[in-house]
Amino acid sequence: MMARRPLxxxxxxxxxxxxxxxALEAIIAGxxxxxxxxxxxxxxxxxxxxxxxxxxxxxxxxxxxxxxAEPAGAHTGDISAEMLKDAGAVAVIVGxxxxxHYHCETDAxxxxxxxxxxxxxxxxxxxxxxxxxxxxxxxxxxxVRTQLDGSLxxxxxxxxxxxxxxxxxxxxxxxxxxxxxxxxxxIRERLMARYGEAxxxxxxxxxxxxxxxxxxxxxxxxxxxxxxxxDGALIGGSSLKAEEFLAIASVYR
Numbered sequence: 001m002m003a004r005r006p007l008x009x010x011x012x013x014x015x016x017x018x019x020x021x022x023a024l025e026a027i028i029a030g031x032x033x034x035x036x037x038x039x040x041x042x043x044x045x046x047x048x049x050x051x052x053x054x055x056x057x058x059x060x061x062x063x064x065x066x067x068x069a070e071p072a073g074a075h076t077g078d079i080s081a082e083m084l085k086d087a088g089a090v091a092v093i094v095g096x097x098x099x100x101h102y103h104c105e106t107d108a109x110x111x112x113x114x115x116x117x118x119x120x121x122x123x124x125x126x127x128x129x130x131x132x133x134x135x136x137x138x139x140x141x142x143x144v145r146t147q148l149d150g151s152l153x154x155x156x157x158x159x160x161x162x163x164x165x166x167x168x169x170x171x172x173x174x175x176x177x178x179x180x181x182x183x184x185x186x187i188r189e190r191l192m193a194r195y196g197e198a199x200x201x202x203x204x205x206x207x208x209x210x211x212x213x214x215x216x217x218x219x220x221x222x223x224x225x226x227x228x229x230x231d232g233a234l235i236g237g238s239s240l241k242a243e244e245f246l247a248i249a250s251v252y253r
Contacts, residue, residue: 017047
């Protein structure tokens, strides 16, 4: 069985201008000395092409933050997976909690976007996670199970699952090691139940990786990324600063 290779990805959300290229260049330079993981930055759509050109030939891939399910059409303001691919992206985030909440995206919509990513040859980073109220009510597993069942493709492919507890995103609140270990183990079990051995390894030589996201910082990265079945991180605010992103990534030195 081939081990799953860690992935450290940064979601810049609605941040970044062309002048932010210096941060990317610093990340590219720092990643040269970190051979034990894969790296990705997902800037706003306006920067995907520019950043992809800067990152060409480096160890840092560039991804999009969302895509439409259709390859083209009358969808004003939307971007297709094919457009992201054409701009130089290698991946796209789908189903982030901010999209699910603010744009009312259902599991079916997220699944359609994941399939669009496959169609275009992009790695889909499929996000799942519960709210504080859902966790306090004892429904965290049930919520994540429903999201997994409804959002993932029917057959295994080159995708990543990102567990991001909604109550930990941008709040500075971090789940306990036991909370993270429990949920990642649960997700792994669901993947194995659905896809068999392909849920653990041998998909594109990687296995289905499960990233953790939610207030990941240099100070807690070693603890969080050392937990079983945590195969990397999807980083928000700390990915905007090269020194913080690289400090987190250095866990895999």
